[in-house]
Amino acid sequence: DAKTTQPPSMDCAEGRAANLPCNHSTISGNEYVYWYRQIHSQGPQYIIHGLKNNETNEMASLIITEDRKSSTLILPHATLRDTAVYYCIVRVLTGNQFYFGTGTSLTVIP
Amino acid sequence: GAGVSQSPSNKVTEKGKDVELRCDPISGHTALYWYRQSLGQGLEFLIYFQGNSAPDKSGLPSDRFSAERTGGSVSTLTIQRTQQEDSAVYLCASSSRTGGNYGYTFGSGTRLTVV
Numbered sequence: 703d704a705k706t707t708q709p710p711s712m713d714c715a716e717g718r719a720a721n722l723p724c725n726h727s728t729i730s731g732n733e734y735v736y737w738y739r740q741i742h743s744q745g746p747q748y749i750i751h752g753l754k755n756n757e758t759n760e761m762a763s764l765i766i767t768e769d770r771k772s773s774t775l776i777l778p779h780a781t782l783r784d785t786a787v788y789y790c791i792v793r794v795l796t797g798n799q800f801y802f803g804t805g806t807s808l809t810v811i812p
Numbered sequence: 813g814a815g816v817s818q819s820p821s822n823k824v825t826e827k828g829k830d831v832e833l834r835c836d837p838i839s840g841h842t843a844l845y846w847y848r849q850s851l852g853q854g855l856e857f858l859i860y861f862q863g864n865s866a867p868d869k870s871g872l873p874s875d876r877f878s879a880e881r882t883g884g885s886v887s888t889l890t891i892q893r894t895q896q897e898d899s900a901v902y903l904c905a906s907s908s909r910t911g912g913n914y915g916y917t918f919g920s921g922t923r924l925t926v927v
Contacts, residue, residue: 736915738915743920744920744921745816745903745905745918745919745920745921746855746903746905746916746918747918748915748916748917751915789854789855799845799857799860799868800855800915800916801857802847802854802855803854804853804854805854
């Protein structure tokens with residue numbers, strides 16, 4: 703599975719959009735981009751995933767560049783409860799496991 | 813049940829003792845995974861079960877660690893002769909065969925403290 707690179711930490715003002723970047727320059731054609739988050743003391747929670755088209759659900763939007771070498775997770779109106787570590791992972795849909803890096807620690811500031 | 817259940821939620825044990833951690837996956841999920849997370853660290857893969865196939869044990873850190881999955885459902889992770897460096901949160905996750913659209917569903921973990 704391809705490796706990903708994320709900034710270790712970010713801050714975001716409450717109510718503003720949080721844009722979390724991820725680089726995955728070695729991604730292969732059949733690998734999806736997944737995003738999970740982990741709120742303190744809880745197990746990781748699925749957010750969204752995509753292959754090459756932009757995706758949106760009730761939690762977030764995922765923007766994948768045309769060359770698929772990077773992506774951005776967008777939380778449109780960040781709340782204090784969005785404070786968490788966000789993990790960007792790439793893997794094939796039927797892969798055995800997810801390789802979690804150290805993620806981005808997002809702090810939403812009142 | 814509706815989610816992945818892990819027990820106990822917290823476990824304090826003395827160095828050198830054996831511990832067993834339990835995971836009840838989502839009903840019908842054929843894949844089950846164990847990860848651990850040390851304080852301030854990312855998730856470290858331990859072991860993966862898929863149906864009746866031989867488990868992928870490539871992440872187990874030493875032969876003191878073992879896991880089994882009985883009847884394709886409940887799994888037990890056993891740590892023998894615990895050491896202080898085993899202190900971590902042990903997370904279990906399950907998924908359908910292909911991971912579906914949602915990848916894994918994680919439990920809330922067992923926090924293991926070795927004193």
